[in-house]
Structures are given as structure tokens and as C-alpha cells.
Amino acid sequence: MLLYGRNPVLEALRGGLVQELLVAHGVEKSFLQELQAFDIRLKFAPRIELDQLAGTTQHQGVIAEVEDLAWASVDDMLDRAEARGETLLLVLLDGVTDPRNFGAIIRSAEVLGAHGVVVEERRSAPLSATVAKAAAGATSFLPVAQVKNLPRFIDALKEDGVWIYGAAGEAARDLRQLDYDRRLALVIGAEGEGLRRLVREKCDELVSIPVRGQVQSLNASVAASILIYHALASRPGSR
Structure with missing residues (x-):
């Protein structure tokens, strides 16, 4: 590549x-x-x-x-959190097909300290040179995994004690009102479409980012960055 x-x-x-x-x-x-x-x-x-x-x-x-970029396994992400003695934080992408957004989210996740990014096989941009460039090298350091079915994967995470928070602009609760001191996965949907209905229904909480301007939505990679930062900064001992 x-x-x-x-x-x-x-x-x-x-x-x-x-x-x-x-x-x-x-x-x-x-x-x-x-x-x-x-x-x-x-x-x-x-x-x-x-x-x-x-x-x-x-x-x-x-x-x-x-070498061609290779998909990691979810176990790599769990091992990453355990090796660091940290509470798990994953980023799940539901239909983010733009390679620049995909790469930018990988970059933010790595820089801010998440343990991995997970996408669905049929609803994601492939790992490519465009993704790697947008990630500014973060693909070399952060595990990125692909699963067959995101809703089923969410079910498996919940059975393993992981809480699922989905980003939704219309959610009644904003990011300041939730508990982040737990094993957690943040779900980011596609721009314009947001989260699919089934994915939304499987989330434990839907969370919004407060906005003050006239434009009422954020780029998917920007929203992901804000949520990752807030989740990690809200945990005890983060300051």
C-alpha cells in the first residue's frame, strides 16, 4: 500500500x-x-x-x-485496556463511510486514549491510504476491528458488562449528565443519517452534545472527539 x-x-x-x-x-x-x-x-x-x-x-x-493495513481483533482492544490498567473505552462506528471522517476518528481515539475503534463490515470505509493519511499515522498504534453485525456485537458487549452510549443530537440527556466511570462503548452514526434504529434501541443511553450556534449538528469526527475527551476526562484520576 x-x-x-x-x-x-x-x-x-x-x-x-x-x-x-x-x-x-x-x-x-x-x-x-x-x-x-x-x-x-x-x-x-x-x-x-x-x-x-x-x-x-x-x-x-x-x-x-x-504493508497493507490489517484489521485488529476486539481482544487486542481488551488487552490494551487491561495492560494499561484502564477502564475500557471503545468507539463504535455505525455507517461512517467517508474515509477522511473514519481516519480522523481513529486519530482522535488514539490521541485521546481510547482503546480501539470498531466498524461493521458492510457499513464502513475500508482501511486505505486515505484513511491512514487522515489518521496521521494513528493506524500504526490503535487497534481497529471489523465485525459482521454491529447490533449483535453490541449485545455481546452488554453481556460482558460494557455500557453503550449512542450519540444523537436530539437526545434528552447531554454529555454532562451521564456516568463515564464504567466499561463503555461510544457509538457514532453516519453524518445526516445518524444511528440506525436497531442500533439506537440497543444503546443504554442516548447522549447529545450541547450546541449554542445556529447550526445544530457537528461533523461525525468532531462529535466523536468531544465525546471521547469528555468521557475520559470525567473519570476519577484523569486530572
Whole structure:
């Protein structure tokens, strides 16, 4: 898989995932020095060649060939929480098919301290270079799993003592009124459509984010970031 953009490529280098690196002629010396610090052979090419390979001019002068992104298992996420001695927090995505939103949510989940992201097989963007670029390298560090059926997976989580909070703009209770000191999964729906009816019905609570402006909805990745941050910041010992 080809990965482009400076932050994603640097994170892939830090994770030891890069097999080959292509750099545009004329990139600044300071960036070259960053790349050379990883002791990997650099191949140089005209910028137009990188444009053609990436299918975009937004590669920032570097393309890496990396191993294809692989789905993790839910057990990886449970192990991640246990190894850290932390209370589980998962992010479930219901129909988030835009790869940039998908990647941005992975990035926020990793940065803020969630233990994994779970999507449904038929209702998600695939793990791709676009997702990896939007995630700015977070796909190298955060488990992302795929399940056959999200409602059934929610049932299994509930049987295991995990509470399910679904994001819904019209929910009567806002994020300040819920208890986050428990094993928890936050469910984020698709922009415009929101959560499917069956997914909504399986949530223990529906939660809204208070808004003060005239626009009454948030981008899915922004809503996810706010909810993840608030959930973790509300737990004892987080400050």
C-alpha cells in the first residue's frame, strides 16, 4: 500500500512499517534529515511522478510503500485496556463511510486514549491510504476491528458488562449528565443519517452534545472527539 503525507509517513517510519521511500526532488533539507534519521534508503524522483503515484498533489513530497493495513481483533482492544490498567473505552462506528471522517476518528481515539475503534463490515470505509493519511499515522498504534453485525456485537458487549452510549443530537440527556466511570462503548452514526434504529434501541443511553450556534449538528469526527475527551476526562484520576 502507498502512504503519502509527512505525518503519516513519519509515524509509519517510527512503527517500522516502511518498505520503501520515494522523495520528491527539492524537498527542504530539514525534512530530509528527519527521514535520514531512520536509516532507510531514499529514492528521489520528480514531483510529477509522485503526483501520478499518489493520484493527488497533496503528498507533501513523500510517498512510502508500507504493508497493507490489517484489521485488529476486539481482544487486542481488551488487552490494551487491561495492560494499561484502564477502564475500557471503545468507539463504535455505525455507517461512517467517508474515509477522511473514519481516519480522523481513529486519530482522535488514539490521541485521546481510547482503546480501539470498531466498524461493521458492510457499513464502513475500508482501511486505505486515505484513511491512514487522515489518521496521521494513528493506524500504526490503535487497534481497529471489523465485525459482521454491529447490533449483535453490541449485545455481546452488554453481556460482558460494557455500557453503550449512542450519540444523537436530539437526545434528552447531554454529555454532562451521564456516568463515564464504567466499561463503555461510544457509538457514532453516519453524518445526516445518524444511528440506525436497531442500533439506537440497543444503546443504554442516548447522549447529545450541547450546541449554542445556529447550526445544530457537528461533523461525525468532531462529535466523536468531544465525546471521547469528555468521557475520559470525567473519570476519577484523569486530572
